[in-house]
Amino acid sequence: MSIDRNPGMALDLDWVSETRVNRSAVERRASTLPGRRTVKSHWQAAWLVRAIQVIDLTTLGGDDTPGNVRRLCAKARNPIRADLADALGITSLGLTTGAVCVYHEMVESAVHALAGTQIPVAAVSAGFPAGLNPLDLRIEEIRRSVAAGAREIDIVISRRHVLTGNWRALYDETRAFREACGTAHLKTILATGELATLRNVYRASLICMMAGADFIKTSTGKETVNATLPVSLVMVRAIRAYQARTGAKVGFKPAGGLRTAKQALDWLILMKEELGDEWLSPTLFRIGASSLLADIERQLEHYLTGAYSASFRHPMQ
Amino acid sequence: MTKVADILTTMEYGPAPESAKLANQWLDAHSRAFGMYIGGQWTTPTPDRMIDVINPSTAKRIAAISHGTADNVDAAVAAARKAFKSWSQMPGHARAKLMYGLARKIQKHARLLAVLETMDNGKPIRETRDIDIPLVARHFYHHAGWAQVMDTELPGYTPVGVVGQVVPWNFPLLMLAWKIAPAIAAGNTIVLKPSKWTSLSALAFAELCDDAGIPPGVVNIITGDGGTGDILLQHPGIDKIAFTGSTEVGRHIRNVTAGSGKKLSLELGGKSPFIVFEDADLDSAIEGIVDAIWFNQGQVCCAGSRLLVQEGIAEELYRRLRARMEKLRVGDPLDKAVDIGAIVAKAQLVEIETLVRQGQAEGAILWRALLGMSNGGILLSSDALHRGRAERHDRPGRDFWPRAGGNDLPHASRSDRPGQ
Incomplete structure (x- = not known):
């Protein structure tokens, strides 16, 4: 499934300034939703398979090597053991993760390791994770990653523009990133743990979408607090709200701190309830995670056998 | 294709049923016919004086309860009077000990009580499991504390005597807890009649009282219809009446007890406004509306059933509300992911539909989310009636139902009977 990309729109500061977020009400909705919806048995297994399909399987360590990126890519190509896929009756599905997400230096290794598959490589970029490198270098970094074969670019926004209310600067910068991406899809990381208020989160989300983001993403995984409900x-x-006003569909990617199968289900439920079934596919929903896949595989094995295996039986890299 | 592969194409929630086994075993153990708990003894059910108990979500009969007579009420009031002598004289900490024990029994049997309440009332298991029953236990713990510290913290307070209590069907066991826990903590004794539609959890509670060693006669449970309730309310041996229910019945009680010297506490219906101003976070306001009006199928005396919206944002709010209504799941109340279960009884459903038709005839626009999942029971979709102008009130206290009425605020100048 493919959708038209979000073309963005002119900066609308009125819209930004009129946004309001009731924090207590948001916290109440977020804390009660996982208790209001649940999936059991076959449905749970299917939803966990879907969770695998939306994972941006990620390694963003200072100690990344071509070798461990290759092993991660092997996991992306075959996220669960063949016998489990067979028992689930989904072998013909050709199950893979949604993407593999790495630093620029590892893009080439990843592209090579994923050759012959449809799995895109996503590169974190623009001075990830702090976003405080010179602007021209950040733009150049995007160009280099796209040239190296990255089909998706996860940039970090300048938190200082949000914290100082400099929306024009944030818009212009994100626009420039989008242009540098060309045909590659742009995911904008808000680093919500550093934006101080939920209203800032909402405003920064709007600015990024106005500037043409294909996805908005919660966190780098490097902040003290990462993705929360x-x-x-x-x-x-x-x-x-952006879709209601412009018609454009923008994707969502929580990242950082999603480690359990139960969390993955909570986020899928959030997407289904708040945005609808269209956001339950990798086109419009991704989860940035590394160890999550191991827990999902373990839960699927439990669904099939009734027994939990030790976590070391599901190595990631 | 296999099942998992099929589900991947639809991404539906699928069923998540709570098992009815525990409750069915309990009902079977009582041969699905219940006597009344009077003076620590169970009366024998007599076949010609029984009331059918219907599970509103399946419309099937699941048990029968006794139709209490004047003799039964006499016996219950006499038992309560007898027990009052020793219960009111008992040291507070001794009453507290028994009540703490009772609260623990409620927690121990929370699953049975939750499932039973859902089968009897039709409300979603999520609500009985997460709200009703945990609160019941907490009320008994809390008021056990009252009993414990009464001598020092409530000096000069004395028990009233025998209290006649009549509770409604919307939160059957929780309303029972509100009534019984503080009353027995203070040393009163009780004759309680639950609604004829929802008596099972009160009968299960009576068993727990027995089990916890509450002395005979302190808590008496009689069952029956409004006639039985009337006999109780007018019984000369009652010192105080506590009633929760409709405004109409509340007025009736006030009339028939006038001049009798009986103390009286009434908790009646209301039509509570939910006001949204233009500077609200509308998405959050929508969730507030959802919890205010569709919680417990709208069968709440303080449900936010009158929606007053500032004109400039009214259309946008209604648009979002209609979209949100499509996400509400109506269905088997034993399913853990169902928002709206069954309406308590057929008669209630008929009244609701009549009021909806009446509202439409008066020019209101009905928005009804198209939600299937009916299984032959008494189910109703989420409704919203949009009036767009203020005119008549909506029968205060009577329309207990999952329906939000919308008015644009600048036009809603008055409500005819506020505070009811």
Whole structure:
């Protein structure tokens, strides 16, 4: 499934300034939603398979090597053991993760390791994770990653523009990133743990979408607080409002701190309830994670056998 | 294609049923016919004086309860009077000990009580499991504390005597807890009649009282219809009446008890406004509306059933509300992911539909989310009636139902009977 890319729109500061977020109400909705919806048995297994399909399987360590990126890519190509896929009856599905996400220096290794598959390589870029490198270098970094074969670019926004209310600067910068991406899809990381308020999260989400983001993403995984359900709720509501006003569909990617199968289900439920079934596919929903896949594979094995295996039986790299 | 592959194409939630086994075993153990708990003894059910108990989500009969007579009420009031002598004289900490024990029994049997309440009332298991029953236990713990510290913290307070209590069907066991826990903590004794539609959890509670060693006669449970309730309310041996229910019945009680010297506490219906101003976070306001009006199928005395919206944002709010209504799941109340279960009884459903038709005839626009999942029971979709102008009130206290009425605020100058 493919959709038209978000073309962006002119900066609308009135819209930005009139946004309001009721924090207590958001926290209440976020804390009660996982108790209001649940999936059991076959449905749970299927939803976990879907969770695998939306994972941006990620390694962003200072100690990344071509070797461990190759092993991660092997996991992306075959996310669960063949016998499990067979028992689930989904062998013909050709199950893979949604993407592999790495630093620029590892793009080439990843592209090479994923040759012959449809799995895109995503590169974190623009001075990830702080976003404080010179602007021209950040733009150049995007160009180099796209040239190296990255089909998706995860940039970090300048948090200082949000914290100082410099929306024009944030818009212009994100526009420039989008142009540098060319045909590669742009995911904008808000680093919500550093934006101080939920209203700032909502406003930054709007600015990024106005500037043409294909996805808005919660976190780098390097902040003290990363993806949470309340910030995710605020961001998906911004996506809904943006679609209502412009017709454009923007994707959502929580990242950082999603480690358990149960969390993955909570986020899928959030997408289904707040945005609808269209956001339950890798086209419009991704989860940035590394160890999550191991827990999902373990839960699927439990679904099939009734027994839990030790986590070391599901190595990632 | 296999099942998992099929589900991947639809991404539906699928069923998540809570098992009815525990409750069915309990009902079977009582041969699905219940007597009344009077003076620590169970009366024998007599076949010609029984009331059918219907599970509103399946419309099937699941048990029968006794139709209490004047003799039964006499016996219950006499038992309560007898027990009052020793219960009111008992040291507070001794009453507290028994009540703490009772609270623990409620927690121990929370699953049975939650499932039973859902089968009897039709409300979603999520609400009985997460709200009703945990609160019941907490009320008994809390008021056990009252009993414990009464001598020092509530000096000069004395028990009233025998209290006649009549509770409604919307939160059957929780309303029972609100009534019984503080009353017995203070040393009163009780004759309680639950609604004829929802008596099972009160009968299960009586068993727990027995089990916890509450002395015979302190808590008496009689069952029956409004006639039985009337006999109780007018019984000369009652010192105080506590009633929760409709405004109409509340007025009736006030009339028939006038001059009798009985103390009276009434908790009646209301039509509570939910006001949205233009500077609200509308998405969050929508969730507030959802919890205010569709919680417990709208069968709440303080449900936010009158929606007053500032004109400039009214259309946008209604658009979002209609979209949100499509996400509400109506269905088997034993399913853990269902938002709206069954309406308590057929008669109630008929009244609701009549009021909806009446509202439409008066020019209101009905928005009804198209939600299937009916299984032959008494189910109703989420409704919203949009009036767009203020005119008549909506029968205060009577329309207990999953329906939000919308008015644009600048036109809503008055409500005819506020505070009811």
